[in-house]
Amino acid sequence: MTDFRIAPSILAADFARLGEEVKNVIAAGADMIHFDVMDNHYVPNLSMGPMFCEAIRPYTTAPIDVHLMVKPVDRIIPDFAKAGANIITFHPEASEHIDRSLGLIKEHGCKAGLVFNPATPLHYLDYVLDKIDMILLMSVNPGYGGQSFIPGVLAKAKAARARIDTYTAQTGREIWLEIDGGVNTANIAEIAAAGIDTFVAGSAIFGKPDYKAVIDQMRAELAK
Numbered sequence: 273m274t275d276f277r278i279a280p281s282i283l284a285a286d287f288a289r290l291g292e293e294v295k296n297v298i299a300a301g302a303d304m305i306h307f308d309v310m311d312n313h314y315v316p317n318l319s320m321g322p323m324f325c326e327a328i329r330p331y332t333t334a335p336i337d338v339h340l341m342v343k344p345v346d347r348i349i350p351d352f353a354k355a356g357a358n359i360i361t362f363h364p365e366a367s368e369h370i371d372r373s374l375g376l377i378k379e380h381g382c383k384a385g386l387v388f389n390p391a392t393p394l395h396y397l398d399y400v401l402d403k404i405d406m407i408l409l410m411s412v413n414p415g416y417g418g419q420s421f422i423p424g425v426l427a428k429a430k431a432a433r434a435r436i437d438t439y440t441a442q443t444g445r446e447i448w449l450e451i452d453g454g455v456n457t458a459n460i461a462e463i464a465a466a467g468i469d470t471f472v473a474g475s476a477i478f479g480k481p482d483y484k485a486v487i488d489q490m491r492a493e494l495a496k
């Protein structure tokens with residue numbers, strides 16, 4: 273039985289009440305907090321830096337999953353680790369030295385992962401799987417919340433799942449497979465069937481008044 277994780281993206285939360293939003297969404301049954309970092313350079317938007325991460329850290333003991341949409345990558349990694357991040361992922365196209373960036377995340381005591389845009393091939397995993405704890409597949413082009421899910425990513429999810437399962441069978445080491453963008457109660461079951469175990473959802477959760485009702489419905493869909 274797969275362990276499914278739901279990771280609300282606080283990009284869609286009320287920024288004026290961020291700490292409270294974090295606390296409420298975890299109380300509503302979320303497993304971790306997805307934290308989107310946009311730099312108006314690698315992606316066309318600007319969001320939150322390490323100070324925001326530090327500010328929300330006291331509001332939950334759940335993992336904070338930091339998705340870096342920034343270029344360059346390495347300079348900001350130690351700052352997020354110090355600010356309380358538990359998982360840090362980055363886009364391979366944004367790093368000059370992918371292996372070094374993964375190593376840097378680990379050296380700072382965090383779980384590490386790579387993020388794949390809808391058109392980015394999985395071959396970046398080829399020589400670094402042993403340093404990866406989570407693979408994040410973007411199911412929208414990064415930069416904005418509230419976009420529609422790109423169905424072509426389901427084929428990539430199946431390919432990534434096959435690679436993970438082979439690797440886990442050989443090594444006994446688990447790698448989480450996360451998806452991000454356009455996830456909602458209507459499509460979560462189909463996405464899980466493609467092999468995803470960790471679901472980022474922003475507007476689908478924070479866009480509704482009752483976070484628990486949405487998360488419960490997501491879990492009910494996953495249990496079907």
Ligand SMILES: O=C(CO)[C@@H](O)[C@H](O)COP(=O)(O)O
Nearest residue numbers: 414415417418453454474475
């Ligand atoms: O990283 C991103 C967008 O770049 C995502 O985390 C979105 O914030 C997800 O938002 P929804 O599509 O669920 O509204």
